[in-house]
Each structure stands twice: as C-alpha cells, then as structure tokens.
Amino acid sequence: MGSIIWGPEVAATYDDSTSGPFDPTVINETVDVLAALAQGGSALEFAVGTGRIALPLSRRGVRVAGIELSPHMAAQLAKKPGAEAIEVVLGDMCTASVPGSFRLVYVIYNAITIVTTQDEQVAVFANAARHLEPGGIFLVEVVITRPTPGSGIGQVFYHVKDHLAFDTFDDPVGQVACSHHWRVIDGQVVRTSTPFRYLWPSEMDLMARLAGLTLRERWADWDRTSFGPESTKQIAVYELTG
Numbered sequence: 030m031g032s033i034i035w036g037p038e039v040a041a042t043y044d045d046s047t048s049g050p051f052d053p054t055v056i057n058e059t060v061d062v063l064a065a066l067a068q069g070g071s072a073l074e075f076a077v078g079t080g081r082i083a084l085p086l087s088r089r090g091v092r093v094a095g096i097e098l099s100p101h102m103a104a105q106l107a108k109k110p111g112a113e114a115i116e117v118v119l120g121d122m123c124t125a126s127v128p129g130s131f132r133l134v135y136v137i138y139n140a141i142t143i144v145t146t147q148d149e150q151v152a153v154f155a156n157a158a159r160h161l162e163p164g165g166i167f168l169v170e171v172v173i174t175r176p177t178p179g180s181g182i183g184q185v186f187y188h189v190k191d192h193l194a195f196d197t198f199d200d201p202v203g204q205v206a207c208s209h210h211w212r213v214i215d216g217q218v219v220r221t222s223t224p225f226r227y228l229w230p231s232e233m234d235l236m237a238r239l240a241g242l243t244l245r246e247r248w249a250d251w252d253r254t255s256f257g258p259e260s261t262k263q264i265a266v267y268e269l270t271g
C-alpha cells in the first residue's frame with residue numbers, strides 16, 4: 030500500500046485552520062454541490078478524515094458514511110457533535126467495503142493522490158463503482174500539478190510567515206512527488222513530507238472508464254466554473270454507466 034498513516038499530531042491539528050479548504054464559505058459551497066449530487070440518496074466519502082465535509086453534509090440531511098485509513102483522523106471525527114450519524118469503516122479506500130449502496134461516492138481535497146501508484150488509483154475508481162447504485166455519481170476533487178522536471182529544485186506553492194510549503198518531483202516516471210511543509214511552531218522548525226501521485230484529467234477519465242464510469246462534468250472549482258488550461262484543480266463528476 031502506498032499510503033502512510035496520518036499520525037496523532039497531524040490529526041490533532043488538522044482542523045485548526047480557517048483558510049483555504051477550511052474556510053466556512055468553501056465548506057458551504059462544497060456541501061451545496063455534494064448535497065445536490067446526492068439527490069436525496071446516501072453518500073460515501075473515501076478518506077473521510079476528521080469529517081471536515083462529511084459532518085456538515087450530514088447536517089444537511091444526507092446520510093453519509095466514510096472510509097478512513099487513519100484511526101487518529103477517525104478518532105477526531107468521532108469526538109465531534111453529529112459524528113454518531115456517520116458510519117466510518119477503518120480501512121483502505123482501494124479495497125474497504127461499507128455495507129449498502131450509495132447515490133454518491135466522493136474523494137476530495139486531493140486524497141486520491143495519497144495512494145501513490147497507478148494501480149492503487151485504478152482500484153479507488155473500481156471501489157467507488159462497486160459502492161454506487163445504478164446511475165450513481167463518483168466525484169473526485171484533485172489539484173492539477175504541473176511538474177518542473179529537471180529543475181532540481183522544489184516548486185514553492187505556499188509561503189507565509191512561519192510556513193513554507195513546496196513540492197519536489199522525485200519520480201517523474203511514476204508521477205510521484207512529495208509535498209514538504211516547514212512550519213515554525215512554538216519557536217521550533219517542524220518539517221513534514223508527504224508523497225503523492227499526481228494525475229491528469231485524461232488519465233483519470235481512463236481510470237473511470239475501466240470502472241464503468243463516464244465523465245459528466247469537469248469543473249475548475251466548487252462554484253462549477255468550467256475547467257480550462259489555467260485551472261489549478263479539477264472537480265470531475267463521473268456517472269456509473271457500465
């Protein structure tokens with residue numbers, strides 16, 4: 030398995046931010062889209078984490094379940110109000126099963142890239158398809174990574190006081206990069222590094238076809254703006270047709 034377990038330190042501070050994907054406006058927009066796609070049916074989040082989205086989606090009246098590899102992340106979810114409404118199965122989103130079938134399966138905030146081989150990413154699509162009702166929807170939110178091969182230097186993607194974040198493109202053939210975060214916390218430099226496998230829209234569409242899924246929409250963001258050459262992420266919506 031390419032995944033690493035997200036540990037207790039990461040889990041304990043995961044929800045501390047209120048910016049980027051943790052901005053309440055972004056969370057609301059995300060939940061709006063997911064609730065509309067669920068069409069009154071049930072939803073399953075792969076790599077559900079601490080319930081950043083699963084909990085507000087459940088509060089909207091959608092029955093939500095989740096698969097999560099890290100018991101530390103799942104324990105954070107379990108502590109939050111409303112967690113009892115969400116069934117979480119501890120396991121690998123490539124293979125784990127949740128009882129029942131779902132109108133919507135989704136994997137967001139780049140979690141598909143955390144499995145770092147093509148075979149595992151194909152397995153994520155196949156596992157999503159296995160959990161869907163006929164005509165059900167699989168949604169993937171993932172960053173568009175544009176590597177700078179041969180530069181030998183990391184590509185900085187975030188730089189504010191006390192936090193520098195950059196990617197290094199360690200295996201351009203396997204499409205495996207690593208995100209490094211250097212933060213100053215209580216006067217100490219804390220460094221973390223997470224490998225990820227980036228993938229192109231066309232590669233994702235092929236993974237989907239292998240699983241019997243057909244592309245319905247591709248947006249640049251949760252506001253449903255069209256995806257284009259300058260887009261920094263994609264939200265791809267597939268329908269089970271096979």
Ligand SMILES: C[S@@+](CC[C@H](N)C(=O)[O-])C[C@H]1O[C@@H](n2cnc3c(N)ncnc32)[C@H](O)[C@@H]1O
Pocket residue numbers: 032033034035075076077078079080081082096097098099102120121122123137138139140143144
């Ligand atoms: C970026 S967080 C996203 C959490 C949540 N989906 C969100 O949007 O806030 C990635 C999550 O993926 C989980 N994860 C990593 N590998 C996994 C795997 N193979 N199967 C299931 N979950 C996995 C991590 O433990 C972590 O909770």
